[in-house]
Amino acid sequence: MHKGLIVQKFGGSSVADVKRIQNVAKRVVSYKKKGYDLVVVVSALGDTTDELVELAGKINPEPSEREMDMLLSTGEQISVALLAMAIHKLGQEAISFTGAQVGIITDSSHTRARIIKINADKIKEELSKGKIVIVAGFQGVTLTHDITTLGRGGSDLTAVALAKELLACECEIYTDVEGIYTADPRIERKARKINAITYDEMLEMASLGAQVMQARSVEVAKKFNVPIHVRSSFSNNQGTLIIKEVKRMEDVVVSGITLDKTEAKITICNVPDRPGVAAKIFGELSGAGISVDMIVQNVSHLRQTDISFTVKKAEFSKAIKLAKRVASGIGAGDVLEDVDIARVSVVGVGMKSHPGVAAGMFDTLAKHKINIEMISTSDISISCIIKRKFAKTAVRALHEKFGLSK
Amino acid sequence: MHKGLIVQKFGGSSVADVKRIQNVAKRVVSYKKKGYDLVVVVSALGDTTDELVELAGKINPEPSEREMDMLLSTGEQISVALLAMAIHKLGQEAISFTGAQVGIITDSSHTRARIIKINADKIKEELSKGKIVIVAGFQGVTLTHDITTLGRGGSDLTAVALAKELLACECEIYTDVEGIYTADPRIERKARKINAITYDEMLEMASLGAQVMQARSVEVAKKFNVPIHVRSSFSNNQGTLIIKEVKRMEDVVVSGITLDKTEAKITICNVPDRPGVAAKIFGELSGAGISVDMIVQNVSHLRQTDISFTVKKAEFSKAIKLAKRVASGIGAGDVLEDVDIARVSVVGVGMKSHPGVAAGMFDTLAKHKINIEMISTSDISISCIIKRKFAKTAVRALHEKFGLSK
Numbered sequence: 045m046h047k048g049l050i051v052q053k054f055g056g057s058s059v060a061d062v063k064r065i066q067n068v069a070k071r072v073v074s075y076k077k078k079g080y081d082l083v084v085v086v087s088a089l090g091d092t093t094d095e096l097v098e099l100a101g102k103i104n105p106e107p108s109e110r111e112m113d114m115l116l117s118t119g120e121q122i123s124v125a126l127l128a129m130a131i132h133k134l135g136q137e138a139i140s141f142t143g144a145q146v147g148i149i150t151d152s153s154h155t156r157a158r159i160i161k162i163n164a165d166k167i168k169e170e171l172s173k174g175k176i177v178i179v180a181g182f183q184g185v186t187l188t189h190d191i192t193t194l195g196r197g198g199s200d201l202t203a204v205a206l207a208k209e210l211l212a213c214e215c216e217i218y219t220d221v222e223g224i225y226t227a228d229p230r231i232e233r234k235a236r237k238i239n240a241i242t243y244d245e246m247l248e249m250a251s252l253g254a255q256v257m258q259a260r261s262v263e264v265a266k267k268f269n270v271p272i273h274v275r276s277s278f279s280n281n282q283g284t285l286i287i288k289e290v291k292r293m294e295d296v297v298v299s300g301i302t303l304d305k306t307e308a309k310i311t312i313c314n315v316p317d318r319p320g321v322a323a324k325i326f327g328e329l330s331g332a333g334i335s336v337d338m339i340v341q342n343v344s345h346l347r348q349t350d351i352s353f354t355v356k357k358a359e360f361s362k363a364i365k366l367a368k369r370v371a372s373g374i375g376a377g378d379v380l381e382d383v384d385i386a387r388v389s390v391v392g393v394g395m396k397s398h399p400g401v402a403a404g405m406f407d408t409l410a411k412h413k414i415n416i417e418m419i420s421t422s423d424i425s426i427s428c429i430i431k432r433k434f435a436k437t438a439v440r441a442l443h444e445k446f447g448l449s450k
Numbered sequence: 451m452h453k454g455l456i457v458q459k460f461g462g463s464s465v466a467d468v469k470r471i472q473n474v475a476k477r478v479v480s481y482k483k484k485g486y487d488l489v490v491v492v493s494a495l496g497d498t499t500d501e502l503v504e505l506a507g508k509i510n511p512e513p514s515e516r517e518m519d520m521l522l523s524t525g526e527q528i529s530v531a532l533l534a535m536a537i538h539k540l541g542q543e544a545i546s547f548t549g550a551q552v553g554i555i556t557d558s559s560h561t562r563a564r565i566i567k568i569n570a571d572k573i574k575e576e577l578s579k580g581k582i583v584i585v586a587g588f589q590g591v592t593l594t595h596d597i598t599t600l601g602r603g604g605s606d607l608t609a610v611a612l613a614k615e616l617l618a619c620e621c622e623i624y625t626d627v628e629g630i631y632t633a634d635p636r637i638e639r640k641a642r643k644i645n646a647i648t649y650d651e652m653l654e655m656a657s658l659g660a661q662v663m664q665a666r667s668v669e670v671a672k673k674f675n676v677p678i679h680v681r682s683s684f685s686n687n688q689g690t691l692i693i694k695e696v697k698r699m700e701d702v703v704v705s706g707i708t709l710d711k712t713e714a715k716i717t718i719c720n721v722p723d724r725p726g727v728a729a730k731i732f733g734e735l736s737g738a739g740i741s742v743d744m745i746v747q748n749v750s751h752l753r754q755t756d757i758s759f760t761v762k763k764a765e766f767s768k769a770i771k772l773a774k775r776v777a778s779g780i781g782a783g784d785v786l787e788d789v790d791i792a793r794v795s796v797v798g799v800g801m802k803s804h805p806g807v808a809a810g811m812f813d814t815l816a817k818h819k820i821n822i823e824m825i826s827t828s829d830i831s832i833s834c835i836i837k838r839k840f841a842k843t844a845v846r847a848l849h850e851k852f853g854l855s856k
Contacts, residue, residue: 062505062508062509100531100535103472103532103535108534111532111535112531115528115532117527118528121520125520125521126521128517128520129510129514132513133509139516140517140520142520189551189572190551191548191551
């Protein structure tokens with residue numbers, strides 16, 4: 045009868061109202077009745093966090109990060125208490141805990157704390173009494189008892205970290221989609237749910253714009269080999285497994301196509317081609333806290349070159365100002381900007397051994413008269429920057445080309 | 451410059467919206483600038499607690515008390531974080547804490563926990579750094595780290611207990627009225643604010659329906675001789691001091707008139723007049739958790755008597771059922787009920803040495819043709835149960851009679 049431990053995580057949309065909380069309770073209880081031990085991690089109800097952030101902004105446009113954590117951590121505390129009550133209503137024993145109460149110890153980087161260790165004794169004790177243990181996601185506590193939050197995707201991280209600490213057989217991430225798809229189903233109707241994907245592929249997918257799971261949690265899962273199951277809280281369908289190695293019947297070269305429209309491109313023209321110039325440019329940007337993504341430097345003509353790079357749109361205006369100052373400082377020419385770009389990528393572990401993927405991608409884009417502005421590659425992905433207006437066409441064409449609609 | 455420590459407590463109506471939170475911040479900062487050390491205790495924003503109770507009720511009509519505390523304690527946590535942000539905005543250092551973080555240790559009676567001890571080291575440490583310390587009212591934590599709440603009036607209790615522990619020179623209770631009045635100003639326009647009142651008088655006033663402060667906090671203040679100052683958060687006027695002894699210029703016999711319309715009366719007729727019968731009746735009621743307030747037993751005729759008592763209306767239907775069962779068990783007669791009653795009381799330490807007060811009260815009611823149904827007295831109060839419809843007339847007449855309008 046006893047089947048081991050599962051960690052289940054439910055996001056804000058899964059607990060947005062009374063009815064949904066009751067549905068989550070039903071699902072949790074059904075697993076308990078099947079014989080599993082359960083640790084359930086919950087996010088704040090629906091838009092609670094956004095509402096609290098807005099309220100804080102009205103009081104202080106630059107709120108203290110410590111007080112922000114104090115404020116935001118209440119959202120998950122409300123969720124866990126309500127879920128415990130809903131499970132009690134179904135006749136099962138359950139007990140809720142804050143991050144502090146179950147000993148999720150973090151550093152003191154408020155609003156983006158990192159987990160240092162987890163003292164899981166309290167959870168183990170309650171599990172041994174047969175209780176369903178409900179833990180507030182997204183939050184922890186410093187060694188000096190200050191409440192911290194883990195930043196974006198923090199509840200996923202709580203779930204994965206607890207799964208690792210408690211040696212869970214699986215970490216289920218419940219969300220409002222059925223799993224990871226070969227492409228965004230809103231763009232490509234033929235997109236299929238992927239049954240299994242490796243940590244590395246998921247990391248590429250996550251960093252390339254697939255918004256289901258934050259890269260950070262997948263990295264931790266990979267590091268400790270925690271099997272993740274991403275699935276929908278609104279159905280009983282199997283979702284997508286994220287695991288170390290996927291044994292496929294056939295050799296799948298490309299697992300999925302991703303699209304990222306959150307970036308903008310900056311080009312510094314006529315950069316003097318001498319050592320240390322690139323270091324100067326990107327050193328200044330990183331010093332200002334701006335993350336640069338793709339960087340392309342063309343071959344030199346007449347001891348001058350053009351350097352292009354992409355940054356997040358949120359940091360674009362800051363980046364362009366800095367780029368202009370640096371350009372004039374090093375004696376470069378014009379600084380060009382382009383915010384109407386999109387990044388389309390093909391991802392798959394199979395492409396390591398298939399040199400034809402890049403050629404196939406470029407060929408497909410060319411056939412659709414889509415100009416490639418920048419290219420970057422990794423072991424398991426190839427990304428092209430194209431004009432934003434061609435984004436959907438590119439995704440559909442590549443999805444077709446690599447046989448993902450089958 | 452340094453003037454000692456004040457504990458200030460702000461109720462839910464004082465922090466109901468952004469503007470009010472900002473006003474509280476301004477007041478706190480003005481005290482800090484005068485040279486006081488400050489510990490500020492805050493309740494949940496406006497109706498937050500009621501909203502959370504309602505939400506819980508939708509999920510589970512009989513929610514676990516432990517989970518209820520987990521849920522409700524978030525209300526005060528939100529308040530303290532927002533108040534800290536508002537104080538920061540005014541350029542002062544402040545830090546917020548939950549009840550658990552400042553070591554307000556309670557027993558494990560969830561929803562009505564009692565404070566066992568306070569480890570105030572954390573507060574003292576932050577005060578010594580010159581910070582304004584903000585503490586979530588109404589909550590504590592057990593020795594096993596479960597979050598508890600202190601029940602009705604809990605934030606007042608937090609403030610008084612901290613004032614005692616930190617040897618504060620005063621505990622200010624900010625509310626939405628100017629202080630304690632000689633009668634309810636909504637009933638008697640001539641009611642005056644009382645400048646100073648003793649703990650004992652306030653206890654009588656509190657238990658007799660004056661809703662400004664719960665008896666429990668006044669009892670603790672009395673026990674440890676903590677001076678309380680009840681005042682309005684919407685003005686700078688002096689409020690009412692609640693202290694051990696009031697030195698008055700003249701001998702004030704009666705301090706105030708109170709009115710309580712929350713009770714109902716039950717009469718068991720023709721009760722056999724033999725030993726143990728009263729014990730049987732009130733033993734059953736107390737066994738069912740029903741608090742009985744006033745009890746009157748008339749003289750016996752023909753070895754039978756009538757016993758009347760009052761209970762809170764909330765417990766009335768439970769009490770009447772029980773009374774009927776007990777009555778038939780002991781061979782008594784009819785059980786009569788009356789929910790249209792009111793309790794009017796005169797309160798004052800001066801009346802101990804003035805035997806004329808009772809006579810004056812009865813005479814005044816008689817002159818207004820108000821029949822007295824039950825009478826009860828203590829050292830410093832006399833209460834009469836009258837028909838509810840005469841309540842306002844009685845309050846006004848007694849207010850006039852005892853010279854409180856002057």
